Amino acid sequence: MTELGKLERVPLRSVWPHEAHDFTQWLALNAQAVTDVIGLPFSVTGTERMVGDFRLDIVGEDADGGTVLIENQYGATDHDHLGKIMTYAAGVDPRTIVWIAETFRSEHRDALEWINSVTPDTLSVYGLTVEAFRIGDSLPAPQLQLVVAPSDHDERTRAFRRLRQVERRVEWTSERVSYLRHILTGLMQRGSMTQTYPEGQPNEWPESDFSNNNRFTVRRVAEKVCVMVGLTSNRRPFVALELDSSDQLHDAAFNAALEEHREAIYRLVSGTPLGVNGLRADPQRFPFNSNPEFRGKVTGHGSMLVLSSSRLMDDAERDLQWYGSALGLLNDIVETSGLAAAIEHPER
Numbered sequence: 001m002t003e004l005g006k007l008e009r010v011p012l013r014s015v016w017p018h019e020a021h022d023f024t025q026w027l028a029l030n031a032q033a034v035t036d037v038i039g040l041p042f043s044v045t046g047t048e049r050m051v052g053d054f055r056l057d058i059v060g061e062d063a064d065g066g067t068v069l070i071e072n073q074y075g076a077t078d079h080d081h082l083g084k085i086m087t088y089a090a091g092v093d094p095r096t097i098v099w100i101a102e103t104f105r106s107e108h109r110d111a112l113e114w115i116n117s118v119t120p121d122t123l124s125v126y127g128l129t130v131e132a133f134r135i136g137d138s139l140p141a142p143q144l145q146l147v148v149a150p151s152d153h154d155e156r157t158r159a160f161r162r163l164r165q166v167e168r169r170v171e172w173t174s175e176r177v178s179y180l181r182h183i184l185t186g187l188m189q190r191g192s193m194t195q196t197y198p199e200g201q202p203n204e205w206p207e208s209d210f211s212n213n214n215r216f217t218v219r220r221v222a223e224k225v226c227v228m229v230g231l232t233s234n235r236r237p238f239v240a241l242e243l244d245s246s247d248q249l250h251d252a253a254f255n256a257a258l259e260e261h262r263e264a265i266y267r268l269v270s271g272t273p274l275g276v277n278g279l280r281a282d283p284q285r286f287p288f289n290s291n292p293e294f295r296g297k298v299t300g301h302g303s304m305l306v307l308s309s310s311r312l313m314d315d316a317e318r319d320l321q322w323y324g325s326a327l328g329l330l331n332d333i334v335e336t337s338g339l340a341a342a343i344e345h346p347e348r
Helices: 018-030 031-038 079-092 106-119 153-189 209-211 251-262 263-268 314-335 339-344
Strands: 006-011 042-051 056-060 067-072 095-102 122-136 141-148 215-222 225-231 237-242 300-301 304-308
Touching: 018 031, 018 056, 018 067, 031 042, 031 095, 031 122, 031 141, 042 079, 056 079, 056 209, 056 251, 067 079, 079 095, 106 141, 106 209, 122 225, 153 215, 153 225, 153 314, 215 237, 237 314, 251 263, 251 314, 251 339, 263 304, 263 314
Parallel strands: 067 095, 095 122
Antiparallel strands: 006 122, 042 056, 056 067, 122 141, 215 225, 225 237, 237 304, 300 304
């Protein structure tokens, strides 16, 4: 039976001994924890800011320039902090107010809901509880939970999630472009890349060439046979050999070449030696598709042989070594199969 740990609540003061010096500062450095709950991205612009004779715990700014006010406290909500929030709001004219406490009294929850119901849509008020937990001797983990939100909170959260998806796609595109530029430039410098598409130096290609392509030609073996490198949509490096037709993928000599290099292929795609399940070549069927040792790593698509790394893209310099080894292996497979010679000098 699997042994499970017990989730235990941890007193906040054992995690953050001083509310202002510790908890407030943690919140300011981890604003994303609040964003994840209320669905509003914002950046912190100050802590313990003076508003008259009082100190506002945290002030921030959302993407549209609106002010975000955060008041936090230990224990249960009280009239003192509710009064402070009203005072701070009058002083900084916030678009968003967030009150964080260990527990919310029903009267204060009702007060925030009433404020949301009578104020314009330009003001949103949130109530959050904060707790900390650990399992066994693990580090304590904070948990923020939503207890009060504007009536349109769900709609705002969905909009925020859509925005984050767009932002992640933009981030991924930028990361992918930088990564592939480094890989292709490195391959060219090492002599592993003798023909490119698009033409010219990779570091001179416009970003659209990377955005619109997931693979790039690095060498042409014959008129209609080329070697390519790329990055899959799930961030795995791959190399590919594009043949003249799907018939060549099932050619007996080509399958025999794959059989001869199966140990090297498996080591390349898995990073470990080949297991007990060997690869049996079959001239009538591409042999890797049904073999569990190779599934998802060595595939035949139409007229293309694809070798994929088992690791996600990581350090570009280390991955450059993998690409170099993979291209060398493809070259060995082509040479062993006699494929290039057969295409360059067809039987008459």
